[in-house]
Amino acid sequence: MMLPDPLAQPGAWPAAAMIAAVVLASTTGEVLTAAAMKSIGDLDRIRAQSGFGAAVRAVLTSPLFFAGVFFLALAFFALLFALNHLNLSLVAPASASLTLVTNAIAGRLFLRENVDRRRWAAALLVCVGVYLLAH
Amino acid sequence: MAQHRLTARQYLILALVALCAPLGDTCLSRGMTRLPAIPIAHPASLVAAVFTPWIAAGIALLIAFFASYLTALSWADLTFVLPATAFGNVIVALLSRFWLQETVSMERWAGIALITLGVGFVAQGPSRTETASPGAEEAHSQ
Numbered sequence: 001m002m003l004p005d006p007l008a009q010p011g012a013w014p015a016a017a018m019i020a021a022v023v024l025a026s027t028t029g030e031v032l033t034a035a036a037m038k039s040i041g042d043l044d045r046i047r048a049q050s051g052f053g054a055a056v057r058a059v060l061t062s063p064l065f066f067a068g069v070f071f072l073a074l075a076f077f078a079l080l081f082a083l084n085h086l087n088l089s090l091v092a093p094a095s096a097s098l099t100l101v102t103n104a105i106a107g108r109l110f111l112r113e114n115v116d117r118r119r120w121a122a123a124l125l126v127c128v129g130v131y132l133l134a135h
Numbered sequence: 136m137a138q139h140r141l142t143a144r145q146y147l148i149l150a151l152v153a154l155c156a157p158l159g160d161t162c163l164s165r166g167m168t169r170l171p172a173i174p175i176a177h178p179a180s181l182v183a184a185v186f187t188p189w190i191a192a193g194i195a196l197l198i199a200f201f202a203s204y205l206t207a208l209s210w211a212d213l214t215f216v217l218p219a220t221a222f223g224n225v226i227v228a229l230l231s232r233f234w235l236q237e238t239v240s241m242e243r244w245a246g247i248a249l250i251t252l253g254v255g256f257v258a259q260g261p262s263r264t265e266t267a268s269p270g271a272e273e274a275h276s277q
Contacts, residue, residue, distance in 0.1 A: 076197075
């Protein structure tokens with residue numbers, strides 16, 4: 001039996017909840033941001049035609065973009081909180097690889113992206129790869 | 136909207152997306168592990184953490200990541216850009232092996248191989264789903 005350790009990592013459920021919070025917030029943020037950028041159009045082209053200021057203005061006047069940033073900020077603070085309590089070797093691979101899969105699902109459902117077999121296979125390969133690499 | 140081939144500049148932006156995110160995360164991790172444990176009852180301590188050097192450096196790198204990420208999302212699908220983000224982990228692992236002379240375990244080499252394979256899969260396909268409005272292309276040709 002192990003002795004209680006004041007520096008011990010949190011249990012499995014709190015750890016899972018912290019990682020789930022990062023994954024949910026970042027997936028919502030990324031989908032909203034991607035939707036905003038899709039509706040704005042090619043930033044390189046806007047910059048080439050109307051200048052850098054116009055490209056910045058196009059982004060900063062999109063409500064969807066700010067909704068996305070709000071959730072990404074939430075994900076950022078959830079990540080800081082998780083890193084303060086859990087090891088990077090758990091938080092980084094778990095949240096990064098889970099986010100890849102949830103984003104593939106959300107990309108198909110909400111952004112109507114053509115997530116074909118190639119992209120599904122890639123999401124799963126990269127998911128396992130990130131886990132192996134950072135674990 | 137038939138043009139899906141990326142330009143050299145667009146590959147450069149994807150490279151920035153790939154590099155800045157893992158480097159930024161590493162800085163954040165270094166910064167946060169050096170701080171005392173922050174209880175959930177004191178979320179304000181997280182805001183104070185933002186002004187420590189490692190966290191600030193991490194945030195600067197993540198801002199660079201975000202700018203290039205937004206640019207990439209404006210001409211490519213989310214499910215195309217995200218594997219590129221993951222490829223940054225491969226770059227960091229290779230840097231730590233050949234630059235910092237760290238040992239890379241078999242598990243990590245397997246991870247590098249899988250990510251590279253996955254990114255190769257996606258990169259061979261189109262970067263954008265063909266449902267975008269035709270107006271953008273017309274506006275460009277005018």
